[in-house]
Amino acid sequence: KAGVTQTPRYLIKTRGQQVTLSCSPISGHRSVSWYQQTPGQGLQFLFEYFSETQRNKGNFPGRFSGRQFSNSRSEMNVSTLELGDSALYLCASSLGRGEKEQYFGPGTRLTVT
Amino acid sequence: AQKVTQAQTEISVVEKEDVTLDCVYETRDTTYYLFWYKQPPSGELVFLIRRNSFDEQNEISGRYSWNFQKSTSSFNFTITASQVVDSAVYFCALRNYGQNFVFGPGTRLSVLP
Numbered sequence: 001k002a003g004v005t006q007t008p009r010y011l012i013k014t015r016g017q018q019v020t021l022s023c024s025p026i027s028g029h030r031s032v033s034w035y036q037q038t039p040g041q042g043l044q045f046l047f048e049y050f051s052e053t054q055r056n057k058g059n060f061p062g063r064f065s066g067r068q069f070s071n072s073r074s075e076m077n078v079s080t081l082e083l084g085d086s087a088l089y090l091c092a093s094s095l096g097r098g099e100k101e102q103y104f105g106p107g108t109r110l111t112v113t
Numbered sequence: 114a115q116k117v118t119q120a121q122t123e124i125s126v127v128e129k130e131d132v133t134l135d136c137v138y139e140t141r142d143t144t145y146y147l148f149w150y151k152q153p154p155s156g157e158l159v160f161l162i163r164r165n166s167f168d169e170q171n172e173i174s175g176r177y178s179w180n181f182q183k184s185t186s187s188f189n190f191t192i193t194a195s196q197v198v199d200s201a202v203y204f205c206a207l208r209n210y211g212q213n214f215v216f217g218p219g220t221r222l223s224v225l226p
Contacts, residue, residue: 018219042219043216044217045216058213092158092214102214104158104160105157107156107157
């Protein structure tokens with residue numbers, strides 16, 4: 001079975017621009033979560049989608065948004081990029097929302113200049 | 114509120130030494146799940162183990178073992194006879210049923226040859 005895939009793997013953007021990151025979960029997995037990882041803040045939860053609905057949201061400004069499609073693929077968007085948005089963005093998928101473990105993708109390294 | 118504490122920021126051991134990574138969690142729920150993940154230098158988080166709150170049995174998988182104690186809200190991870198390939202950042206995580214994952218800050222383990 002293919003793992004979680006994320007595109008692009010690396011991205012360089014300028015402050016003020018917007019960016020869209022994509023995540024394809026493991027086949028059969030319906031839950032997709034997004035995380036931001038930085039050296040200072042560690043792994044921070046952004047949001048979780050299940051059956052095309054946002055189920056949980058972390059403490060991030062409204063510039064961060066996401067969506068999930070009927071095939072469970074997910075995208076996250078960051079508008080009006082700030083220097084502090086530079087981070088590794090990780091996507092994780094799981095079978096359900098209850099007790100199941102998450103499987104992570106390789107991440108998208110976003111650099112904002 | 115959910116919280117995961119990994120008090121050890123960095124640990125260095127010499128190959129073949131045993132090492133224990135500590136994890137202390139906080140939750141008010143009675144149904145919850147605990148996880149350990151490994152993040153090697155390549156960056157992709159790898160799932161290691163899941164434990165539910167009703168099962169306090171310790172688990173052993175090869176050189177890895179986990180000790181879950183509800184009385185002290187701890188879920189510690191021991192690597193026996195460590196190897197250089199064990200060098201990574203290890204994250205402990207908590208999930209209340211239906212809620213998002215909460216990750217600890219991670220412990221960076223360096224195994225020296």
